[in-house]
Amino acid sequence: GQQLNQSPQSMFIQEGEDVSMNCTSSSIFNTWLWYKQDPGEGPVLLIALYKAGELTSNGRLTAQFGITRKDSFLNISASIPSDVGIYFCAGQQNTNAGKSTFGDGTTLTVKP
Amino acid sequence: DGGITQSPKYLFRKEGQNVTLSCEQNLNHDAMYWYRQDPGQGLRLIYYSQIVNDFQKGDIAEGYSVSREKKESFPLTVTSAQKNPTAFYLCASSILGQGNIQYFGAGTRLSVL
Numbered sequence: 001g002q003q004l005n006q007s008p009q010s011m012f013i014q015e016g017e018d019v020s021m022n023c024t025s026s027s028i029f030n031t032w033l034w035y036k037q038d039p040g041e042g043p044v045l046l047i048a049l050y051k052a053g054e055l056t057s058n059g060r061l062t063a064q065f066g067i068t069r070k071d072s073f074l075n076i077s078a079s080i081p082s083d084v085g086i087y088f089c090a091g092q093q094n095t096n097a098g099k100s101t102f103g104d105g106t107t108l109t110v111k112p
Numbered sequence: 113d114g115g116i117t118q119s120p121k122y123l124f125r126k127e128g129q130n131v132t133l134s135c136e137q138n139l140n141h142d143a144m145y146w147y148r149q150d151p152g153q154g155l156r157l158i159y160y161s162q163i164v165n166d167f168q169k170g171d172i173a174e175g176y177s178v179s180r181e182k183k184e185s186f187p188l189t190v191t192s193a194q195k196n197p198t199a200f201y202l203c204a205s206s207i208l209g210q211g212n213i214q215y216f217g218a219g220t221r222l223s224v225l
Contacts, residue, residue: 040221102156104153
């Protein structure tokens, strides 16, 4: 099946720093989604992207749908301790088919 | 409140035993999904269902079974054929055709005794 390469695998940053992570694929996706998972909980949607080149913000989070439709980026500005968790990207090739392919996640640790 | 409820939160399985994980949603969503999550790995799709009385295998269906007799319920059975069942299991649901944003339950952690 399709694979998403998500990087970096983990990040250790100081509170207040900005964070960048990305997902790449050899396949084209029509939708990109970014989720955050807290320990022992299910993932929660952060941002959804539906159009190539689209740049969308949600508070301190900004995500972009790559022009080639094979990648997506998530940036977090001015990180705070509650940003700690695992961030997943997910891509969909056919919105109506109901299937998403998930990256392996980026584990973020924020030091106060 | 609307949402997805998974139960139990923790489950222990003995060797050779079948166990069933519950997933219920009151969001009136068409589609439901089961994922398996192992440490350091992403979510891998086990089974999904787009409509009642129909379901499809995902990427790692071997050793698992599901049913979709009601729109709001999608139970997952981990059979004795699944030799490495220890994992975090996540259920999700979505409205098909509306960006297919999946909403997740809080998960069930399954361990082998």
